[in-house]
Amino acid sequence: MCLINTIYLRKIQNVEDKLEKIVASRMRLKARFEEKIKNSPSIADEKPMGQGDLNRHGMPIIPVGQTLTEKWPVLDLGYHPKIELKNWRLKIDGEVENPVLLTWEDFMNLPQTEDTSDFHCVTTWSKLNMPWKGVSLMDLAALVQPKDSATHIMCYGYDTYTTNVSIEEALKPDVLLAHTVYDEPLALEHGGPVRMITPQLYAWKGSKWIKRIEFLDKNKRGFWEERGYSNTAYPWRNDRYS
Ligand SMILES: Nc1nc2c(c(=O)[nH]1)N[C@H]1C(S)=C(S)[C@@H](COP(=O)(O)O)O[C@H]1N2
Numbered sequence: 001m002c003l004i005n006t007i008y009l010r011k012i013q014n015v016e017d018k019l020e021k022i023v024a025s026r027m028r029l030k031a032r033f034e035e036k037i038k039n040s041p042s043i044a045d046e047k048p049m050g051q052g053d054l055n056r057h058g059m060p061i062i063p064v065g066q067t068l069t070e071k072w073p074v075l076d077l078g079y080h081p082k083i084e085l086k087n088w089r090l091k092i093d094g095e096v097e098n099p100v101l102l103t104w105e106d107f108m109n110l111p112q113t114e115d116t117s118d119f120h121c122v123t124t125w126s127k128l129n130m131p132w133k134g135v136s137l138m139d140l141a142a143l144v145q146p147k148d149s150a151t152h153i154m155c156y157g158y159d160t161y162t163t164n165v166s167i168e169e170a171l172k173p174d175v176l177l178a179h180t181v182y183d184e185p186l187a188l189e190h191g192g193p194v195r196m197i198t199p200q201l202y203a204w205k206g207s208k209w210i211k212r213i214e215f216l217d218k219n220k221r222g223f224w225e226e227r228g229y230s231n232t233a234y235p236w237r238n239d240r241y242s
């Protein structure tokens, strides 16, 4: 066989090996966190508070104290960092086997997930049925392989924002690093080019303009959490402050 062919086949083999590794790592993560995910409030809560029919997680569509809005308010620290795609990087590090620094191209080459979910802001507005597209946190975790010591993540925004999330919440299938919503690239004021979303937690747990995810071996407070907001932020328990 000619050399070029051999190199080409090896390359394909390499890509396949990598994908297989991600799939295997995903299965291990699922098994490891299965029990914790099952016991997390949005799945196990027997008395979720709210109104309306049940959503796909079995929770009332409108969490307690929330009001529906059609508009999409902008809520942040007031500074909207503009990152050109060629300069955009996402670092994932901390308690992981395989830390990465992803370029835009690397990020867009990862498996892409589409999901429609609800958005609950702690200032009491909720916006329903937002069609997102991005990379799931589960797929990113499978890529970096959290060590056994990992329990939480800290997310960092390009605007200096930080917020902490437990791994069992972060691995839920609707937690995305989203680049597209309503079939359009995510607007700068909503955290474009890429933000995180946490549909089963208050929206402050999803960092806009995300630049780094650090896996931690203990819980630490982020920007709002240090200022009296909840570590867990569960909308169906009115879990706003701590
Ligand atoms: N980087 C960053 N992410 C952030 C914030 C912020 O100030 N900076 N605000 C949070 C809060 S309090 C909310 S409610 C949502 C608001 O997202 P939106 O402006 O797209 O509605 O983003 C969250 N993520």
Ligand SMILES: [Mo]
Residues within 6 Å of the ligand: 075, 121, 122, 123, 203, 204
């Ligand atoms: Mo918020």
